[in-house]
Amino acid sequence: MEGLIMDYPLTTNTILEYGNNVYHHKKIITHLPDGTRHEYRFGDMYKRCKKLANALTRKLGITKGDMVGTFAWNHGPHVELYYGVSGMGAVCHTINIRLSSHQIEYIINNSEDKVIFVDATLVPLLEKIAPLLETVEYYILINAAEDFTTTLPNTLHYEDLLADQSEDFEWPTLNENDACGLCYTSGTTGFPKGVLYSHRSTFLHATTIISPNAGNFSNRDTVLLIVPQFHVMAWGFPYLCLLSGSNMVLPSSNLQPEAIIKILKEEKVNKANGVPTIWLGVYDAMKMNPPKEKLALEEYIVGGSALPKSLIEGFEKDFGIRGVHAWGMTETSPLGTVSRIQSKHERLSENEKLDIRAKQGTAFPGVELRIVTDDGTLAPTDGKTMGELQVKGAWTVSSYFKTNNHESFTEDGWFKTGDVSTIDEDGYMEIKDRAKDLIKSGGEWISSVALESALMAHPKIKEAAVIAISDEKWVEKPLASIVLVHNEDKILDEELIEFLSRDFVKYQIPKDYVYIKEVPKTSVGKFDKKEIRRLFSEGKLN
Ligand code: AMP
Secondary structure, eight states: OOOOOOOOOOOHHHHHHHHHHHHTTOEEEEEOTTSOEEEEEHHHHHHHHHHHHHHHHHTSOOOTTOEEEEEOOSSHHHHHHHHHHHHTTOEEEEOOTTSOHHHHHHHHHHHTEEEEEEEGGGHHHHHTTGGGOSSOOEEEEESOOTTOOOSOSSEEEHHHHHHTOOSOOOOOOOOTTSEEEEEEOOOOSSSOOEEEEEHHHHHHHHHHHHSTTTTOOOTTOEEEOOSOTTSHHHHTHHHHHHHHTOEEEEOTTOOSHHHHHHHHHHHTOOEEEEOHHHHHHHHHHHHHSOOSSOOSOOEEEEOSSOOOHHHHHHHHHHHOOEEEEEEEOGGGSSEEEEEOOOGGGTTSOHHHHHHHHTSOBEEOTTEEEEEEOTTSOBOOSSSOOOEEEEEEETTSOSSOBTOOOGGGBOTTSOEEEEEEEEEOTTOOEEEEEESSOEEEETTEEEEHHHHHHHHHTSTTEEEEEEEEEEETTTEEEEEEEEEESSTTOOOOHHHHHHHHTTTSOGGGSOSEEEEOSOOOBOTTSOBOHHHHHHHHHTTOOO
16 A cells, blocks of 8 residues: 655755745855855855756757756856756766866767856866867856857857846756766776766755764754865755755865865854865864864865774864764765764773774665675674675665666675675774775776776886875875886886876876886786785885
């Protein structure tokens, strides 16, 4: 028997309408790259979303299901795009500006973006590949001066696009399972894969993160969204701020520690998100130059890479600011777990509590986790037995966009994360290693396999194996171990950096090289990365 409850679609429109009805007075503040500050209200943003929906429909010929790309930092117009595009039934495809031109070209052609909204400061990155983009009909320039010049074809200024549009727009009736957003993973060895979020998954993810056991957001908060809007919808924060009535502060490209501290001070921010590298930088800068007055910042939520216990401890001891550790993936919308102390932990020592908080944490309601060992059995929840972390839930990917990537899913419907973890008896998950052969540096992925193939194309190199090593600032960085064709050959590190810069962007290129006689191999002849890591940690890799 079915329940007798209305079938009320959970869509991003309902989030926008709610934010406008209840919290129209709440603020959206942007700090632009030129140092200027822009402030408006949820209510103003709401009206501009409707103008945008009209412009998309009437001026740009966008219809339901079309892909609309964004190539932009965090700011008010980017939030308008999240709501305006999905509100009229199209899909907001946020393109990661940090990928290589080759990957960006692939992503835009694969998703078939019809229009791209691009920040003026990022235009040069698109100009290089524009002739190769097969489906893009218009480029809409955001924050561009009137006399801005570009070689991009068919450009319009964002403000001109909205200028003569009506603020009346009736949202179409959408199915909650319709797609609303698209984000590509960048962590793969092959081409990036698209994850297509639905209205329902987006709504449920955002409402869940608000709760006190999770992100703990309310209408008393002012939240700084440091996670870029081109990274998994800024972890759903533009949605949860409207639902919780939190003021939203957007830093655009002002991501240097000093710039972040300035914004935290000026806007009296009390909650924020970001990858560990950002918070390591902010902590170091605050240590060097302690703020005269205590910041309003109470909590920063960290994910993307492991939050070091020492950072949680340092921030809290020195500045009274709490670090909250979370884990997630592009494939999980992204948030899957969060680590918070429970009432039953109160009797533990401070150090024991820190140990719990440094774990990746417990699953959110709506997410299930399990660990599968190498022999295919389910690991006990003993906090010791390691295996691959698998996940399922209301905002976990069910298949990749346009790709039959069966190997990422189990027959009984779980998503294989590629993270090697444990789960303890209280459900706290801890990441121990990574099965996928990748390095995550400053929150961005580097494919070790791609680096190895590129290095092995060098005439003087016979074999190259790349591993992740830890780094204070970037959490991880690549180290390349090289076997030369002729032992007596010499290659300068600078020569290799120059060689790799043809195919890789700067942050992806290893700065550390060691020269070895042979790469250790597994029984089937594959590079034995575990062994290379062991040799490195024991100082024997040379
Ligand atoms: P992405 O899809 O780029 O968001 O990357 C997801 C991956 O980042 C996960 O599968 C993990 O390998 C890694 N990751 C995310 N959060 C954490 C965390 N808190 N600790 C360690 N690794 C993390």
